[in-house]
Amino acid sequence: xxxxxxxxxxxxxxxxxxxxxxKLHARYPSSITAPAxxxxxGIALILAATGIGYAAYRRGAEPLVELLTPxxxxxxxxxxxxxxxIAARALPALAxxxxxxxxxxxxxxxxxxxxxxxxxxxxSIGIKSVTTPIAVELAPLVGGDPALTVTLVVxxxxxGAMFGPWLLNRIGVQDPVARGLAFGAVxxxxxxxxxxxxxxxxxxxxxxxxGVAAIAMAMVAPVLIPRLVQLLM
Amino acid sequence: LPGNVAGxxxxxxxLLSEVVPLRLVEQGAALLLACLPLFxxxxxxxxxxxxxxxxxxxxxxxxxxxxxAAVGFAVTGRVAQGVARSQTRSLAATRSSNVHVDADCC
Numbered sequence: 171x172x173x174x175x176x177x178x179x180x181x182x183x184x185x186x187x188x189x190x191x192x193k194l195h196a197r198y199p200s201s202i203t204a205p206a207x208x209x210x211x212g213i214a215l216i217l218a219a220t221g222i223g224y225a226a227y228r229r230g231a232e233p234l235v236e237l238l239t240p241x242x243x244x245x246x247x248x249x250x251x252x253x254x255x256i257a258a259r260a261l262p263a264l265a266x267x268x269x270x271x272x273x274x275x276x277x278x279x280x281x282x283x284x285x286x287x288x289x290x291x292x293x294s295i296g297i298k299s300v301t302t303p304i305a306v307e308l309a310p311l312v313g314g315d316p317a318l319t320v321t322l323v324v325x326x327x328x329x330g331a332m333f334g335p336w337l338l339n340r341i342g343v344q345d346p347v348a349r350g351l352a353f354g355a356v357x358x359x360x361x362x363x364x365x366x367x368x369x370x371x372x373x374x375x376x377x378x379x380x381g382v383a384a385i386a387m388a389m390v391a392p393v394l395i396p397r398l399v400q401l402l403m
Numbered sequence: 404l405p406g407n408v409a410g411x412x413x414x415x416x417x418l419l420s421e422v423v424p425l426r427l428v429e430q431g432a433a434l435l436l437a438c439l440p441l442f443x444x445x446x447x448x449x450x451x452x453x454x455x456x457x458x459x460x461x462x463x464x465x466x467x468x469x470x471x472a473a474v475g476f477a478v479t480g481r482v483a484q485g486v487a488r489s490q491t492r493s494l495a496a497t498r499s500s501n502v503h504v505d506a507d508c509c
Contacts, residue, residue, distance in 0.1 A: 180445070184441070184444050184445060185441070187444070188440075188441045188444055205441075206440040206444055207447065209441075209444050209447075210444050210447035210448045213444065214448050217448070224448065224449060227445070228445055228448075228449060231444075231448075232445075234441065234442055234444075234445055235442060235446065237435070237438075237442045238407060238439075238442040239407045239410060240410065240435055241435040241436060241438065241439045241442055242407035242408070242410065242411060242439075243407060243410025244428075244431070244432035244435040245411050245436065246410075246412075246413075246414030246415040246417075246418060246432075247418070247425070247428060247429060247433075248432075250415055250425065251425070253419075259483070259487055261486065261490065262482070262485075262486030262487035262490060263483055265483065265486045266478075266479045266480065266481075266483025266484075267479065267483070269479070269482045270475050270476075270479025270480075271475070271479075273475055273478040274471050274472070274478075274479075275471075277470060277471035277474040277475070278468075278471035281466070281467040281470050281471060282467050285460070285463040287460055287463065287464075287467075291460070291464075295464070295467060295468070295471075298468065298471075299471075299472070299475060301405060301407075303406070303407075321449075321450065322468065324446055324447060324450050325450060325464075325465075325468055326468050327443075328447060328450070329469055329472050330472050330476065333469070333473075334476050337473055337477065338476060341477055341480065341481060343481060344484075345483070345484040345487060347483060347487065348479070348481075348484035348487065351479050351480070351483050352475070352476045352479040352480040352483075355475065355479050356472050356475035356476050357472065359443060360440075360447075362439070363439040366436050366439055367439075367440070373436065377408075381405075381411065381412075384405070384408070
């Protein structure tokens with residue numbers, strides 16, 4: 171298949187599956203039917219049935235994935251519109267972000283050590299809440315595996331986008347800034363997309379939280395993760 | 404700094420400094436944001452194809468990822484909301500019942 175043909179096939183398959191998923195979600199609203207999830211499952215099944223490999227599909231879908239960059243940058247618009255509300259919450263936001271990021275990292279490593287996973291896997295799991303482009307760079311620095319890290323980052327993003335809203339409701343977190351922070355800090359891009367669907371403030375805060383958490387992790391993880399693993403093993 | 408975060412910061416600075424007027428970018432941004440989950444779909448499809456990589460300890464990994472994400476959501480959300488509320492006690496009226504119970508316990 172030629173490259174342009176691959177793009178046509180992958181892009182139309184993705185958009186059609188997404189539109190169908192939106193309709194499904196409108197009819198059966200639930201975290202399980204979140205459009206990104208049902209569309210992905212549908213496409214995976216179609217790829218398996220037709221024999222189009224994932225590699226070929228992914229190459230064709232590259233232009234769609236590239237749109238993630240401007241779409242994330244577009245979060246600057248709601249951030250700007252709600253800048254006063256968000257700035258008023260700068261201190262609690264920073265407190266939540268620092269403690270939440272450290273708690274996620276510690277919980278992940280404690281659980282991974284407890285499950286007696288391989289050292290590479292434990293270290294890759296430590297950085298799974300960092301946005302993909304930074305996580306990939308960070309993986310070798312903490313003794314993790316880049317390819318494995320990407321899988322873990324995507325899985326964490328999906329889990330957070332699916333069950334995060336339910337959990338936040340359960341524990342009484344209604345403040346839009348606090349919700350956005352949790353989505354961005356724990357479930358990076360997928361969480362940010364989910365937060366943006368919830369509201370403008372949530373989406374804008376999630377985008378900023380994702381960036382700040384990733385930069386902070388890039389600075390502390392190479393020191394913190396090996397120490398924490400050593401301490402627990 | 405990854406391109407998306409750098410772009411967010413640059414765009415925000417451009418809006419603040421009024422180099423770019425809001426009305427020029429507002430509609431385009433709304434369209435991009437509305438489609439945000441769509442752009443993640445190809446990445447999520449890849450999850451299935453790399454699943455065999457971690458098949459041996461798949462269940463353990465799923466539990467670890469879910470557990471630590473739950474801890475992260477709870478700590479980030481509760482701390483941010485808790486500190487915000489102690490900052491502005493006037494918001495007490497909007498407290499949910501279960502947060503209220505918790506605050507009484509402490």
